[in-house]
Amino acid sequence: MSKLRSAPTLDDVARKAGVSTATVSRCLNAPDRVVEATRKRVMSAVDTLGYTPNFAARVMAAKRSFTIGAIIPTMENAIFARGLQAFQEELHQRGYTLLVSSSAYRPEVEEEQIRTLVARGADGLLLIGHDRDPKIYDYLERQKVPAMVAWSYIPNARAPSIGFDNRQAMQALADRVIGLGHTRIAMISGFSQGNDRARLRIEGVRDALRRGGLQPDALTVVETSYEVESGADAFAQLMSQNPRTTAILCGNDVLAAGALRQAQNMGMRVPENVSITGFDDIELAQIVSPALTTVHVPHREMGGKAALELVEMVEKSIPGSTIRLQTDIVERHSLGPANKS
Amino acid sequence: MSKLRSAPTLDDVARKAGVSTATVSRCLNAPDRVVEATRKRVMSAVDTLGYTPNFAARVMAAKRSFTIGAIIPTMENAIFARGLQAFQEELHQRGYTLLVSSSAYRPEVEEEQIRTLVARGADGLLLIGHDRDPKIYDYLERQKVPAMVAWSYIPNARAPSIGFDNRQAMQALADRVIGLGHTRIAMISGFSQGNDRARLRIEGVRDALRRGGLQPDALTVVETSYEVESGADAFAQLMSQNPRTTAILCGNDVLAAGALRQAQNMGMRVPENVSITGFDDIELAQIVSPALTTVHVPHREMGGKAALELVEMVEKSIPGSTIRLQTDIVERHSLGPANKS
DNA sequence: TTGTAAGCGTTATCAG
DNA sequence: CTGATAACGCTTACAA
Numbered sequence: 001m002s003k004l005r006s007a008p009t010l011d012d013v014a015r016k017a018g019v020s021t022a023t024v025s026r027c028l029n030a031p032d033r034v035v036e037a038t039r040k041r042v043m044s045a046v047d048t049l050g051y052t053p054n055f056a057a058r059v060m061a062a063k064r065s066f067t068i069g070a071i072i073p074t075m076e077n078a079i080f081a082r083g084l085q086a087f088q089e090e091l092h093q094r095g096y097t098l099l100v101s102s103s104a105y106r107p108e109v110e111e112e113q114i115r116t117l118v119a120r121g122a123d124g125l126l127l128i129g130h131d132r133d134p135k136i137y138d139y140l141e142r143q144k145v146p147a148m149v150a151w152s153y154i155p156n157a158r159a160p161s162i163g164f165d166n167r168q169a170m171q172a173l174a175d176r177v178i179g180l181g182h183t184r185i186a187m188i189s190g191f192s193q194g195n196d197r198a199r200l201r202i203e204g205v206r207d208a209l210r211r212g213g214l215q216p217d218a219l220t221v222v223e224t225s226y227e228v229e230s231g232a233d234a235f236a237q238l239m240s241q242n243p244r245t246t247a248i249l250c251g252n253d254v255l256a257a258g259a260l261r262q263a264q265n266m267g268m269r270v271p272e273n274v275s276i277t278g279f280d281d282i283e284l285a286q287i288v289s290p291a292l293t294t295v296h297v298p299h300r301e302m303g304g305k306a307a308l309e310l311v312e313m314v315e316k317s318i319p320g321s322t323i324r325l326q327t328d329i330v331e332r333h334s335l336g337p338a339n340k341s
Numbered sequence: 342m343s344k345l346r347s348a349p350t351l352d353d354v355a356r357k358a359g360v361s362t363a364t365v366s367r368c369l370n371a372p373d374r375v376v377e378a379t380r381k382r383v384m385s386a387v388d389t390l391g392y393t394p395n396f397a398a399r400v401m402a403a404k405r406s407f408t409i410g411a412i413i414p415t416m417e418n419a420i421f422a423r424g425l426q427a428f429q430e431e432l433h434q435r436g437y438t439l440l441v442s443s444s445a446y447r448p449e450v451e452e453e454q455i456r457t458l459v460a461r462g463a464d465g466l467l468l469i470g471h472d473r474d475p476k477i478y479d480y481l482e483r484q485k486v487p488a489m490v491a492w493s494y495i496p497n498a499r500a501p502s503i504g505f506d507n508r509q510a511m512q513a514l515a516d517r518v519i520g521l522g523h524t525r526i527a528m529i530s531g532f533s534q535g536n537d538r539a540r541l542r543i544e545g546v547r548d549a550l551r552r553g554g555l556q557p558d559a560l561t562v563v564e565t566s567y568e569v570e571s572g573a574d575a576f577a578q579l580m581s582q583n584p585r586t587t588a589i590l591c592g593n594d595v596l597a598a599g600a601l602r603q604a605q606n607m608g609m610r611v612p613e614n615v616s617i618t619g620f621d622d623i624e625l626a627q628i629v630s631p632a633l634t635t636v637h638v639p640h641r642e643m644g645g646k647a648a649l650e651l652v653e654m655v656e657k658s659i660p661g662s663t664i665r666l667q668t669d670i671v672e673r674h675s676l677g678p679a680n681k682s
Numbered sequence: 683t684t685g686t687a688a689g690c691g692t693t694a695t696c697a698g
Numbered sequence: 699c700t701g702a703t704a705a706c707g708c709t710t711a712c713a714a
Contacts, residue, residue, distance in 0.1 A: 007484060009690095009691055009692090010691060010692065010693095011691080019700075019701085020700065020701045020702075021691085021692080021693095021701090021702095022693085022694085022700070022701060022702080022703095023699085023700060023701075025692070025693060025694090026693095026699090026700085029693080033699075033700095034699065034700080035699065035700095038699085038700085050480075052456055052459070052460045053460060053691085053692075054401075054460065054462075054690085054691050054692070055397075055460045055461040055462060055692095056396075056397040056398075056400035056401045056406070056461075056462055056690085056691080056692090057397075057401055057690070057691030057692040057693090057706090058691080058692050058693075059397035059692085059706090060395075060397045060398055060401060060690090060691080060692065060693085060705090060706045060707070060708095061691075061692035061693035061694075061705080061706060062692075062693055062694085062706095063693090063706075065397070075416070075422050075425065075426055076419070076422050076423060076426055077419060077422070077624070078417070078418060078419060081416050081417050081418070082417060084416065085416055085417055085443070088442075088443075097442075097457060097461075098442070099440055100441050101429075101438075101439070102426070102429075115393055116438060118393070119393045119394060119395065119396045120396040120397075120438075121395075121396060121397055143348060228624055228627070228628060257628050261627075261628060261630070264630065283418070283569055284625070284628065286569070286602075287569060287598050287602060287625065287628065287629055288628055288629065288630070289602075289605065289629070289630060350706095350707055350708085351707060351708060351709095352707075352708095360684075360685085361684065361685045361686075362685090362707090362708075362709090363684070363685060363686075363687095363709080363710080364683085364684060364685075365708095366708065366709060366710085367683095367684085367709095367710095370709080374683080374684095375683070375684080376683060376684090379683085379684085394707085394708075395706085395707050395708070397706085397707080397708090398690090398706070398707035398708040398709090399707080399708055399709075400690090400708090401689095401690045401691070401692090401706090401707080401708070401709090402689080402690060402707075402708040402709040402710080403690090403708075403709055403710085404690075404709090
């Protein structure tokens with residue numbers, strides 16, 4: 001009693017090839033465990049029928065989904081795009097499929113999505129940054145779903161991570177700014193609450209201030225959402241608070257692009273009147289003019305290695321190691337010497 | 342014989358609440374079909390156990406996955422990001438999860454991903470643009486997986502679509518350019534092969550040329566990949582071919598941003614020496630300077646309505662209707678009157 | 683309103 | 699090397 005025009009099943013293939021379903025299954029999953037002759041017969045049945053295995057059934061039976069989930073804070077700008085693309089390419093090569101969802105920087109949303117992904121049988125998870133309710137790590141451990149953190153390097157954290165030292169990277173950039181003679185410095189950051197990357201970058205600036213003999217506490221930081229518009233607003237606010245500011249360090253390139261636009265709208269020249277720096281080195285950094293001096297992050301390398309590492313964790317049930325990547329400063333044209341006014 | 346520390350199942354909940362698995366299932370899927378008292382008991386069992394339904398099992402049994410798949414050409418720039426975000430938000434509200442994958446503008450990859458998504462039990466699919474092997478539509482029909490096309494409006498196509506008339510939209514912009522006195526016009530487009538949006542936009546420019554009494558065949562079009570860098574290269578090429586060109590229409594904002602940068606690198610002023618226009622009105626368009634005159638596309642509206650329509654198609658098994666959205670020209674500063682040199 | 687039990691399409695264990 | 703057959707966890711007629 002053939003179901004009408006429904007997708008062919010293992011059974012259909014088995015019947016057509018005159019073998020058992022077990023054999024068909026083997027042909028697909030362990031081809032070497034079946035003789036050439038039958039394998040051929042089965043394979044031809046497979047594609048004359050246009051058979052595709054039913055995913056849900058496979059997951060249920062095998063208790064593996066060959067699926068990796070990733071939850072990123074946002075898809076609305078390119079910050080995570082390139083790294084994720086590399087991540088997905090690497091996974092694909094290894095036979096895994098990537099499921100992406102975005103949390104809009106909301107911890108509750110992220111938590112819900114983690115649970116959803118786990119319920120869907122994700123074999124492993126990629127998370128951005130370390131900051132989250134410890135319960136989540138407990139949950140993941142109980143469920144035995146390995147997770148890898150990216151975009152942040154923190155050794156001995158709850159989860160292994162691949163990334164760079166946000167604090168040190170930002171400090172290096174701030175050192176440079178200070179070295180150029182800037183003393184009246186301000187910062188535009190993303191919200192640091194629950195965001196270790198943002199928090200550490202602020203700390204990095206303070207470190208540099210301290211090293212440069214300046215008052216770290218005097219640093220004015222405006223925290224805002226990661227949008228161009230917000231960067232623009234923050235810039236205006238900072239400038240009205242202290243018009244003599246000569247350098248504004250931004251938590252990322254998106255914010256910097258906004259600050260830059262606002263500076264120009266206010267009739268200021270960059271970097272002659274005010275210097276602006278970014279972070280991430282996304283494409284945007286090269287598009288604005290003047291192009292942004294920023295911190296280059298090896299996004300593709302990070303994504304690719306994250307995939308490799310996570311797959312290892314999944315397949316060998318090992319803890320996973322923490323990997324540190326280097327960043328470097330790319331000098332373009334938005335940072336110049338302090339204007340001795 | 343309790344499996345050690347494995348995720349709790351329906352059975353565990355049923356036992357704990359002293360009811361049958363059927364009842365628990367009902368509590369979760371049709372709460373009104375069970376009396377308040379038992380429902381409460383069940384629900385409390387559910388969350389003391391921290392129960393989450395097993396997705397694969399649910400899909401197998403219900404033959405529904407509450408999952409919608411979307412395949413977009415790229416995640417590397419923001420073209421599809423905003424629309425997709427709206428799409429996902431709307432789906433989420435209706436209890437669906439979105440699975441995204443990107444095909445890197447490669448038809449074979451797209452086809453494979455469509456099959457993967459279907460095998461995973463996607464209840465419906467969102468595809469970008471109409472151009473693809475007709476076999477794919479046949480396949481989708483056989484599998485009874487409804488698909489909706491976005492970013493392009495073409496009535497009576499194989500699949501219902503939501504989008505705008507790419508040809509007419511580009512024509513309107515080109516009309517404006519011509520109205521400003523430009524006659525030596527060139528175009529930078531994405532590859533038009535297998536990309537109806539790109540192809541129709543080129544046609545739109547030709548239409549405008551024709552209406553303006555100019556030679557449509559004389560239009561030089563450079564086709565390239567949708568990257569800033571490519572836009573820059575194309576601009577250089579176009580200018581060396583015909584240095585007297587006064588306006589360059591670009592297939593999208595990314596290309597336009599590249600062209601703009603290249604123009605400036607070559608020491609040309611925009612729009613005084615050459616006008617450049619974009620398409621899409623992504624954030625980028627406002628960030629570059631001069632800001633791009635471009636075609637505004639209602640991305641969020643498109644994404645939101647696509648979700649609504651697709652869910653309807655899935656739930657009511659109806660064909661789905663084709664919806665046309667309006668675009669409009671947003672005038673910023675990259676387009677000016679023709680320079681009568 | 684609730685329970686019983688038959689699938690759903692694979693994989694995996696055991697025999698043969 | 700291949701074939702039966704028992705799970706896997708849930709939904710859903712059908713009965714009670």
